[in-house]
Amino acid sequence: MVKTKTVHTIQEVIETRQEIIDSIRDSLNYEIDGLVIKGREIDREDMKRAKPESQIAFKFPAEMIDSTLIDVEWSVSGANYTPVALIEPVELLGSTVQRASLANPDIMGQLGVKIGSKVMVSKRGDIIPKIEYVIATPEGAEEIVIPIKCEACESDLINEGSRLYCPNEDCPNVRYRRIVKWIKKNDIKHFSEKLILRPLYETQRIQKIADLYTLKISDLTKLEGVQEKSAKKALNNLLAVKQIPLERFIAGFDIEGLGERMVKKAVKAGFDTLEAIKTASIHELSQIDGYAEITAQTLQQGVEKLYPEMEQLLKTQKVKIAEPITEGKLKGLTFCFTGKLITMSRKEAHDLVISNGGEPKSSVTKHLSYLVTNSTERTTKYKKAQEQGTTIITEAQFLKLLE
DNA sequence: ACGAAGGCAACTAAGAATAC
DNA sequence: GTATTCTTAGTTGCCTTCGT
Numbered sequence: 001m002v003k004t005k006t007v008h009t010i011q012e013v014i015e016t017r018q019e020i021i022d023s024i025r026d027s028l029n030y031e032i033d034g035l036v037i038k039g040r041e042i043d044r045e046d047m048k049r050a051k052p053e054s055q056i057a058f059k060f061p062a063e064m065i066d067s068t069l070i071d072v073e074w075s076v077s078g079a080n081y082t083p084v085a086l087i088e089p090v091e092l093l094g095s096t097v098q099r100a101s102l103a104n105p106d107i108m109g110q111l112g113v114k115i116g117s118k119v120m121v122s123k124r125g126d127i128i129p130k131i132e133y134v135i136a137t138p139e140g141a142e143e144i145v146i147p148i149k150c151e152a153c154e155s156d157l158i159n160e161g162s163r164l165y166c167p168n169e170d171c172p173n174v175r176y177r178r179i180v181k182w183i184k185k186n187d188i189k190h191f192s193e194k195l196i197l198r199p200l201y202e203t204q205r206i207q208k209i210a211d212l213y214t215l216k217i218s219d220l221t222k223l224e225g226v227q228e229k230s231a232k233k234a235l236n237n238l239l240a241v242k243q244i245p246l247e248r249f250i251a252g253f254d255i256e257g258l259g260e261r262m263v264k265k266a267v268k269a270g271f272d273t274l275e276a277i278k279t280a281s282i283h284e285l286s287q288i289d290g291y292a293e294i295t296a297q298t299l300q301q302g303v304e305k306l307y308p309e310m311e312q313l314l315k316t317q318k319v320k321i322a323e324p325i326t327e328g329k330l331k332g333l334t335f336c337f338t339g340k341l342i343t344m345s346r347k348e349a350h351d352l353v354i355s356n357g358g359e360p361k362s363s364v365t366k367h368l369s370y371l372v373t374n375s376t377e378r379t380t381k382y383k384k385a386q387e388q389g390t391t392i393i394t395e396a397q398f399l400k401l402l403e
Numbered sequence: 404a405c406g407a408a409g410g411c412a413a414c415t416a417a418g419a420a421t422a423c
Numbered sequence: 424g425t426a427t428t429c430t431t432a433g434t435t436g437c438c439t440t441c442g443t
Contacts, residue, residue, distance in 0.1 A: 101434050125413040128434050259431050
């Protein structure tokens with residue numbers, strides 16, 4: 001028996017629909033994809049029409065929908081090549097989806113997609129589009145071509161299955177990404193990749209991080225689409241970052257698999273200068289909590305190889321390695337943020353934690369001290385924190401800790 | 404008017420290290 | 424030897440703000 005309900009206003013229709021989505025839908029033992037709104041009186045003539053005018057369907061937002069794979073684009077970032085599916089645009093949970101990452105050649109292969117395949121698209125966590133599976137592939141459909149040579153240096157790409165990459169350590173793309181990483185890691189705004197960094201790199205005006213600090217306003221205003229206002233803004237932002245903690249300095253050099261957190265562990269363990277890390281043996285570094293052979297080697301070899309560039313950067317005198325912060329009200333505490341904050345951005349909150357000696361985390365882990373959120377929405381982070389009994393506090397309570 | 408960039412949302416894969 | 428935990432790095436789309 002189909003459920004019915006009599007309502008009197010448009011508002012009630014909207015509320016009822018929401019109620020069905022939120023609770024009623026799950027309790028039914030059959031699938032529904034929407035509701036039909038019709039007048040109480042039955043107009044027999046109207047009902048004979050293919051599309052009766054006295055009734056209208058009010059569908060729920062789809063949670064999964066089918067589309068067609070148009071093509072695969074290879075997104076290049078540094079050494080890595082990642083397949084991205086371009087699909088026929090479809091409406092899904094309130095937005096138009098036309099791209100979805102295929103992660104790596106292995107996952108692409110497991111899905112078995114070809115150009116023209118009908119695919120099922122969802123959104124993970126209601127946000128990120130994802131190709132779930134292939135519904136059907138037309139006969140004789142074109143295979144997806146995996147690139148063989150690096151677009152930048154023509155080296156033969158290495159296909160490890162879970163990773164397709166260019167093995168050349170001096171590949172122009174790798175060197176370019178190092179510069180971009182520095183800008184991003186240090187949160188230097190308005191240094192547009194498209195308008196500024198790419199063109200400067202391609203015309204050989206900048207080749208290393210240190211070169212950024214030789215730039216003049218005139219170098220930027222020469223570029224298309226950049227006038228004095230933007231040029232000044234970019235350079236001011238660059239020069240505003242002067243004191244850089246060692247872990248960020250090293251992480252800013254884009255050593256594969258070595259982020260700020262891992263370097264911080266070394267700093268905490270007493271390897272708190274660039275020289276100390278450079279001269280340490282792999283064995284010594286592998287004694288650090290959270291380090292073993294592989295990470296120790298990555299750090300040691302990375303710093304050794306990039307040391308001349310690091311020295312060159314420090315020689316410009318435009319940046320300095322800052323003294324580590326070891327004291328503060330939040331010493332020894334870790335924080336993870338979720339949802340919107342009221343008085344500050346996510347980034348400011350992270351900085352606040354760091355400047356008070358605490359540590360921000362991007363996910364809820366076992367030893368997290370606090371999850372900070374203003375909402376009780378049951379997101380993955382919230383649920384996980386609840387499950388393992390992590391203290392959940394509001395933004396106001398977080399600010400109280402700093403008083 | 405147009406385009407670029409920042410900021411935000413929440414999640415996943417892969418690999419390394421540690422815990423059991 | 425196996426399971427779990429942690430870190431890194433990346434994923435799309437929408438909205439707002441600002442410069443050209």
